[in-house]
Amino acid sequence: MKEGFRQCMAWLHTWAGLIPGWILFAVFLTGTAAYYRGEISAWMRPDLRMEDRGPEAAMLGVRELQRIAPDATGWIIGLPTESDPLLRLYWRPPGERRFRDGILDPATGRVAEGGETRGGEFFYRFHFELHMPPIWGRWLVGFCAMAMLVAIISGIITHRRIFADFFTFRPGKAGSRSWLDAHNLLAVLALPYHLMITYTGLLTLMTMYMPWGMQLAYKGDQQAFIAEALSIAPQPRPARETAPMTDIAPLVAEALRRWPEAGVRRIGVSFPGDANTTIVLGKGDRHELAIRRRELVFAGTTGELRLATGNDAPAAQTVGVALGLHFARFEWPFLHGLFFLSGLAGTAMVGTGLVMWVAKRAPKRGERRSFGLRLVEALNMGTIFGLPIAMFGFFWANRLLPGVLDQRPAWEIRIFFALWLAAYFHASLRPGRRGWAEQAGLAAALAMLLPVLNMLTTRHHLGVALPAGDWLMAGMDLGFLGFGLAFALAARKLWPRPGLAVAAARNRQLREEGA
Amino acid sequence: MSAPRPEGGRRWPGLVSRVVAAVAGGYALGALVSIACAVLLPLARSEAVIIGMMLSFFAYAGVVLWVFAARDAWRAWAGVLLPGLLLMLVSWAGRPS
Numbered sequence: 001m002k003e004g005f006r007q008c009m010a011w012l013h014t015w016a017g018l019i020p021g022w023i024l025f026a027v028f029l030t031g032t033a034a035y036y037r038g039e040i041s042a043w044m045r046p047d048l049r050m051e052d053r054g055p056e057a058a059m060l061g062v063r064e065l066q067r068i069a070p071d072a073t074g075w076i077i078g079l080p081t082e083s084d085p086l087l088r089l090y091w092r093p094p095g096e097r098r099f100r101d102g103i104l105d106p107a108t109g110r111v112a113e114g115g116e117t118r119g120g121e122f123f124y125r126f127h128f129e130l131h132m133p134p135i136w137g138r139w140l141v142g143f144c145a146m147a148m149l150v151a152i153i154s155g156i157i158t159h160r161r162i163f164a165d166f167f168t169f170r171p172g173k174a175g176s177r178s179w180l181d182a183h184n185l186l187a188v189l190a191l192p193y194h195l196m197i198t199y200t201g202l203l204t205l206m207t208m209y210m211p212w213g214m215q216l217a218y219k220g221d222q223q224a225f226i227a228e229a230l231s232i233a234p235q236p237r238p239a240r241e242t243a244p245m246t247d248i249a250p251l252v253a254e255a256l257r258r259w260p261e262a263g264v265r266r267i268g269v270s271f272p273g274d275a276n277t278t279i280v281l282g283k284g285d286r287h288e289l290a291i292r293r294r295e296l297v298f299a300g301t302t303g304e305l306r307l308a309t310g311n312d313a314p315a316a317q318t319v320g321v322a323l324g325l326h327f328a329r330f331e332w333p334f335l336h337g338l339f340f341l342s343g344l345a346g347t348a349m350v351g352t353g354l355v356m357w358v359a360k361r362a363p364k365r366g367e368r369r370s371f372g373l374r375l376v377e378a379l380n381m382g383t384i385f386g387l388p389i390a391m392f393g394f395f396w397a398n399r400l401l402p403g404v405l406d407q408r409p410a411w412e413i414r415i416f417f418a419l420w421l422a423a424y425f426h427a428s429l430r431p432g433r434r435g436w437a438e439q440a441g442l443a444a445a446l447a448m449l450l451p452v453l454n455m456l457t458t459r460h461h462l463g464v465a466l467p468a469g470d471w472l473m474a475g476m477d478l479g480f481l482g483f484g485l486a487f488a489l490a491a492r493k494l495w496p497r498p499g500l501a502v503a504a505a506r507n508r509q510l511r512e513e514g515a
Numbered sequence: 516m517s518a519p520r521p522e523g524g525r526r527w528p529g530l531v532s533r534v535v536a537a538v539a540g541g542y543a544l545g546a547l548v549s550i551a552c553a554v555l556l557p558l559a560r561s562e563a564v565i566i567g568m569m570l571s572f573f574a575y576a577g578v579v580l581w582v583f584a585a586r587d588a589w590r591a592w593a594g595v596l597l598p599g600l601l602l603m604l605v606s607w608a609g610r611p612s
Contacts, residue, residue: 005584012583149572150579157580199572206568212546213553213567217560229561315558315565322569 009154017151017353018376020144022383023130025350027141029387031127031197032343035328035336036476037120038084043476044119044398046460049085050106054256055249057087058267060109062248065091068111070273073238074099077267081286083331085472114403117412122394128205131413142209148198155187179356186349193342194349200326203319231311233297236276243275246303254305255281255296262287275301286331290320351384369431378427385439386423388487392446392480393419399457433496440491448484451477529588536588540595541578545571547602555609 017024033040042049050057061077069075069091076099078088089111090099102111118125129137187194207214207222218225226232248267255264266282277300285291297307311317324330328339358377363369397415401408427435454477455461465474552567553560578595585591 008584009580012580016579146572146575146579149576153576153580154583202572203569206572210545210549210568210571213549213551213571214564216550217553217564225561225564228559229565311561313559313562315562315569319565319569 006158006160009157013151013154013158014357016147016154017350018357020147021350021354021357022379023140023144024148025347025354025383026130026387027127027144028343028347028350030123030391031201032340032347033391034120034124034127035340035343036083037124038081038086039120039472039476040123041117041119041121042085042472044117044395045086045103045112045115046458046473047107048087048103048105048112049472050080050087050104051085052106053080053263055252058252058264059249060106061087061089061104061267062245062269064104064110065089065269065272068102069093073271075267075269075272079264079267081263081265081284081331083286083472114408116408117398118409119398122409122413122416123391128201131417138205138208142202142205145198145201149195149202152187152191152194152198156191159184159188179352179359183349183352183356186345186352190342190345190349193339194346196325197343197346200322203322204326229311229316230293231309232293233278233280233295233307233309236270236278238271239275241275242273243277243301245269245272245277245300246279246298248279251279251281251296251298251303255283258296259283259294269300272300277301278306279303285324285329288324289330290317290324291327291329292317292320351380354380354384374428374431377431378424381427381431381435381439382420382424385436385443385487386420386427388443388483389423389439389446390416390420392443392450392483395450395480396446396453399453433494437491437494437496440487440494444484444487444491446484447480447487450480450484532588533582533591536591536595537579537582540582540592540599541575544578544595544599544602545575547599547606548574551602551606554606554611 057079058077061079062075065072065075065077071094072091073094074090074092076088076090078086078090080087087104087106088101089104090101092099104110105112125131128141130140131137132140202209207225211222214222214225227234252264252267262284263286264281265284265286266280268280268282269277270280271277279298279300281296281298283292283294292310292312295307295309296305297309298305328336330336354376358373358380361373363373394412394416397412401411401415405411423439426439429435430438451462454473455463460470460473462474462477464470465472465477549564549567549571552570553564556563556566558566581594582591585594
């Protein structure tokens with residue numbers, strides 16, 4: 001029975017991992033990139049970075065919003081931070097449901113024109129919406145995350161020698177053995193991270209995935225639950241009388257006095273210019289692990305403090321820690337980097353698992369490869385190397401598309417998907433090592449030439465950034481170089497060499513004769 | 516009917532039945548856990564609801580593991596339906612008046 005149980009779990013691990021595997025790979029990789037989404041956005045618009053993060057920046061934002069959207073029903077100002085140094089403006093024109101957005105150009109004090117991009121936000125949103133209609137994408141990703149959780153737990157059960165496996169790596173062993181070792185190593189090495197990130201990922205959207213207890217306890221009033229759980233101030237109703245708004249700088253100064261470390265991250269103004277306007281200042285979450293929503297609510301006309309919100313109840317705090325772990329917004333570079341590496345390990349774990357499925361079923365000589373095997377191999381290649389190609393291509397598009405272009409952000413995304421699709425075509429036309437090597441080579445070239453492209457198109461290249469100690473720009477370029485190097489090594493290793501192929505064939509023959 | 520195995524012959528009806536029990540039954544049991552916690556836990560309303568949501572995913576994962584570990588499809592379903600029924604009963608009994 002024990003053996004049977006473990007076999008069942010192995011079966012479950014295989015299929016719960018394979019079927020959502022390609023989506024999981026994409027979710028893991030784009031999610032890992034999203035750890036640096038502020039930096040990515042800043043790299044994509046390097047001239048718009050802002051040094052000032054206090055009352056002055058808030059004033060600039062308010063002044064510009066008053067100019068471009070005086071009759072909006074809501075404003076939001078996202079103040080810059082060290083790792084996300086752009087000042088973002090959002091405004092909702094009357095009669096519209098969605099906010100529009102722009103980035104303030106610190107040189108002119110106005111919304112920047114030209115060079116629009118989704119930046120790091122694209123990867124961030126893709127990792128839980130897959131660029132689909134949000135409802136569909138979120139449910140699909142949630143389903144895959146649940147499968148991931150099952151695959152992790154069944155994988156742990158399957159590996160009884162989990163500790164010994166940790167020290168087992170048999171590189172060069174033919175076929176699926178060394179892939180299995182690599183898969184185990186990556187899985188066990190960062191196991192707490194994999195479990196944590198999968199579970200907390202489900203928690204980020206739990207009110208959508210599991211609303212039933214809430215529906216019952218709050219009789220369908222989700223807003224009431226969110227207000228209670230997050231302790232959010234109720235939205236004011238407009239008085240429909242105009243009144244001048246108070247100066248925002250002293251309010252920000254007051255918030256900074258209360259939150260000297262964390263600072264102000266977000267300023268929300270509802271019904272600006274109305275007599276009932278309120279100004280809400282949200283606390284920054286860069287200096288603690290848990291995400292704890294704290295807001296100061298001011299009367300918009302007088303500047304009087306009305307409310308300081310926050311919910312410190314145990315379950316709410318637990319969710320705060322879980323979300324804090326998932327979003328990793330804290331600015332501790334070492335821990336942040338560790339999360340990034342763990343995310344890469346998770347990506348590689350999914351990737352090696354997918355490759356292993358094929359390696360285990362590799363046909364013996366003279367046997368035809370089944371359609372399923374060829375399909376999985378093409379999907380593997382087009383995802384594991386194709387997605388990085390598409391992601392590097394996204395950065396290329398950002399630098400190469402003309403600054404002023406209708407629907408510029410959409411064009412960047414089209415190029416991303418066109419490259420990805422091309423990778424799948426290539427994978428289906430050129431199966432086997434050759435195809436893998438070619439894609440790795442392309443990814444390497446795209447990544448390693450990005451710093452060169454940056455040098456040709458901006459004034460923020462390595463030659464400037466390194467001496468100036470501009471670690472954001474330098475770090476991005478060095479990161480591209482590092483990834484490029486890794487892909488180059490992969491390409492070299494994969495490139496079919498005639499001598500090696502003969503030796504491998506002879507080895508196989510010897511083994512078959514021996515067996 | 517034994518556990519589904521890739522090489523152990525095709526047992527589609529049993530397999531499909533298990534997949535349904537795992538995907539739909541697991542979700543249903545997770546939802547019932549979230550409801551039972553929201554109704555029964557003697558805590559502030561928002562706290563009980565949050566705890567229910569957080570536990571529901573463990574229940575879901577547990578059901579999936581159970582369904583594929585059970586010796587036959589009947590046991591798999593019983594392991595979903597009985598706890599589900601129990602959760603429904605206690606939630607109904609403990610409902611706020």
